[in-house]
Amino acid sequence: MSSSLSRSDVEQGRSLWQDAIARLWKNRLAMIGLYVLFFMVLIALLTPWIAPYSYEAQKLDIGAVAPNAQHWLGTDTFGRDLLTRIMYGGRVSLAVGFIATAVALLIGVLWGAIAGYIGGRTDAVMMRIVDILYALPFMIFIILLMVVFGRSILLLFLAIGCVEWLTMARIVRGQVLAIRHQEFVDAAIVIGLSHWQIIYRHIIPNILGPIIVYITLTIPSVMLLEAFLSFLGLGIQPPQSSWGLLISYGVETMEEYPWLLIFPGLVLSITLFSLNFLGDGLRDALDPKASKD
């Protein structure tokens, strides 16, 4: 046998990741979702430089005008440019979505992974706690928190993150438990790998897929939660703005100036659509068994 195998002789394998990316690539809806999302994030990042008007600039003399050449999406009752306000609002909405999801991810993955890996009584107690918390009316507690401690955006990140980690913990724990009992983990133990090596080399790569999918599906539900609170006037406070707040203003005047409701609503819905399509697409791509055939 030739011991010096030249690179060209070796056939390249296709990892499951490569397969998944190829499948995702073929999923038109998911790719559109990805592009739209990319576009939204890019706009949000660049807003201070590319916004057509200043965020505060009022033109009380013109008041609310319908979409036109100067103001593509029209203006609000104070004569502020709606496009500019949607762009700034998007920064807040997206930030809440990403940061609160990150909080949920951090707590949920740690909690779920520890419970699933240690198992036994630790698992029983930890997951029971999750079950109990699940049964609590968190939406009401967030409102309570916002009322009691004032409506700070930081508190909002934390509060939403603290709610959303529960599902993450359940998913991670279920996955870890399933992988933990696969024979390849036993094989790794027999080879002599330490716990950390097993977690790092064998368990994490195998639960990454479901976690990514769940992240993609958590972001929209977090954004929805923020919009919900802001709509009630219990979330983001002026002068900051978010899509939920804009929708709430839009509702007040929707009879006379429907565009003030329609455009923020449209932008929020499109973003949620993109995230959900991407999430569904990722699920199909990463777990072909669970997909439609």
Place this chain on the structure above:
Amino acid sequence: MLKFIGFRILQAIPVLLVVIFVTFLLVRMAPGGPFDEEKAVSPYVLEKLNERYNLDAPLSEQFFDYLSGILQGDFGPSFKFPTRSVTEMIATGLPITFELAFYAMLVALFIGISAGLLAAIRPNTAQDYVPMSIAMIGICMPSFLMGPILVLIFGIWLEWLPVSGWGYSPGDKILPAITLGSTYAAYIARLTRGSMLEVLSQDYIRTARAKGLSTQTIIFKHALKGGLLPVVSFLGPAIAGLLSGSFVVETIFQIPGLGRFYVQAAFNRDYTMIMGTTIFFSVLIIFFNLLSDIIVAYLNPRLKLGNKK
């Protein structure tokens, strides 16, 4: 089975106590007293008010006073409307919120399950794609957007249905119920589709087919029971969601239900009202979660018998 139910109920009690305690503590920890925002209250009046609401007593005493009040069904007087008690306000708002949630749940279950079944019977056809795309819209179009848009279309432009109120004019319950139910209809549709597809791929469905049963018999007699289990366990969280959804819907449609009271109380910082409703909602939600857990356990023969031993 009885042991399971008993265990679950026992477990709910400490949870409720913790909820009451945390709520109580949070409200007391609020920066500034409840009367701080009042315009120019004289020290004398403030003292009288504190005395009246027993705010001078030690915290623990206040808590146990409050707790024993709750146990007797008394949530104390409202801070903002001293002539009305919190219990009274809950009693006024609750039936309306319940009625709204009930209609919304009917809408959600009926539309959700039928759409999910249609999709699962012929996956990857128009019969699947159309209801599932609509469901996706339902999920991505939150109630606070769906409601106003429905009002705009059916109430203002077409003038088919009333734009607000509850029980004042015919048909004024339709839009709120649809608004509140639509999101859950969408979730239930997706859930039903997924779990029915899962069940329909099981070996025992193949057995049923090999027995010569018709598609209808297979779906309704063999598949539905297993397929709807996830929907049943979703009912608990769904009711919790409907109750908090009522905040928005009752605000949009100006319905004098519990949800609207809650939002108003939150704005007015009406602490006793917030505490009262928070605790009340918690009890409701814990109860419905418990109920759906028990139903699921009852429907699953394995659980039913596993715990009998």
Place this chain on the structure above:
Amino acid sequence: MALLSVDKLTTSFYTRDGIVRAVQGISFTVECGETVAIVGESGSGKSVACYSLLQLVPQPPGKIESGTVFFDGTDLLQCTEQEIMKFRGNHIAMIFQDPMTSLNPYMNIGEQLIEPLTYHRKISKADALIRAEAALKEVGIGEAKKRLKQYPHEFSGGMRQRVMIAMALMSEPELLIADEPTTALDVTIQAQIFELIKDIQVRRNLAVIFITHDLGVVAQIADRVLVMKNGKIVEQGTTRDIFNNSQHEYTRMLLDAIPVSAKPEQYRYSASSAKNVILQLEEVNASYIERPASLLHWQEERFKAVRNVSFNLRKGEILGLVGESGCGKSTLAKTVLRLVTEDSGRIQFEGTELTSLNAAEIKNVRKDLQIIFQDPYASLNPRMSVYDALLEPLKLHNIVPPKEYERTISQLMDEVGLSPRDIRKYPHEFSGGQRQRIAIARALAVRPKLIIADEPVSALDVTIQAQVLELMFHIVEKYHLSMIFVSHDLSVIRYVCDRTAVMFQGEIVEFGDTEKIFNQPQQEYTRKLLSAIPVPDPGYYRQP
């Protein structure tokens, strides 16, 4: 006229990755009261062929392209869904491979049993239940009346298969299609089920199509045999002709692959001195968690799987651990590997007491002790390429210096019969047999002294099984390995092992030289086990 005559049946699957021609123009007949076995390896199309008869192939992606299937004068393939439903479960009944999943867990047995009658014969529920009770009695289930109210999970696997058979017979069909009905069952249960099917067949003059991969089963039960490969029937004939006088090369290959004999001479253990013990177990007890702790059941429930087991393993020998499912053989294997901690007892490996080692010491011992698992799909991390999977043990134990990694891995691949060109591929790009070879390579990478093989060929087709067994002989010989070979398959055990331990309910009931155990079993249980093995020789079953 034949009861069933199939002509040029062709079925394809239109999948994302292209068209799979599962069945390609097969023709055969089945007479009344006759048993026809369709035998083939996985992917041969034998199940699809039978599902096509009743249009039970999921469509799409499946499509029955052409052919005719005449049953009692009707072409089943021309039937509409409405028409063919009148045949399914009524004139033609089916039973399936996995009795654990083939019954509806949400309906009691009675409700499921009466369906063929209430549905096809319009018999009232009460009358049907009386018939169901009789049917349960006929398949040998006692307390039938009480059993009707029970749910599937209250029955064992063998009992569930009996229920399936009872259900199939409810409407007195003319033809029974049995799709690997005993593959998921233990060998003694399998023997009972065969007995039952044969008995009923004679009594009712029932025709049976028996789908199986096991030629031993074929010899025992079939009148005629169809051998399928890649969607085609390569040979058909009477059972006797197929076994004694096969014409086709593939049939002969299948027959040759069955382990029928004792261990080949050249691989037998030969020790100069009996003192060469590498592993010694004394009074080992072990248990596994049957039900994990929960808040409701704070004490986890443990199942005592291994009871007072003592044996020794000599250097260079292959020792068989044989027994039916749940006898504790896998738990015992895992205890030796320190995957399960024993409850009591001593395990000495090369003079080291394994039970008292700390974590760091165990890591050193692991280098010498390796395992090969049953399921080649679960025993390799799907996200690691073969190179990484083989590199892991090399690196961890510093087996070779880093610059030798690539060369060593290529050698390992070569050793187990895989092309070193494939080292960058991932497990899902290999077949089951190839994956098992990768698992063997991984075990070999640390240059162990003892390998425990836990059902290493049970998931493989018989021809692949023969190749993998050959490979195992080869590595044991070449590297002077000792091996514990765990299996439920007595024929394989006989072919592979020098000495054998028979396990039953956690205990070793008989232990000794393999040939001696097979020729002169001392224990009742061993005799029962041995008599249940299907012998791949039709002559064996035709004697009075």
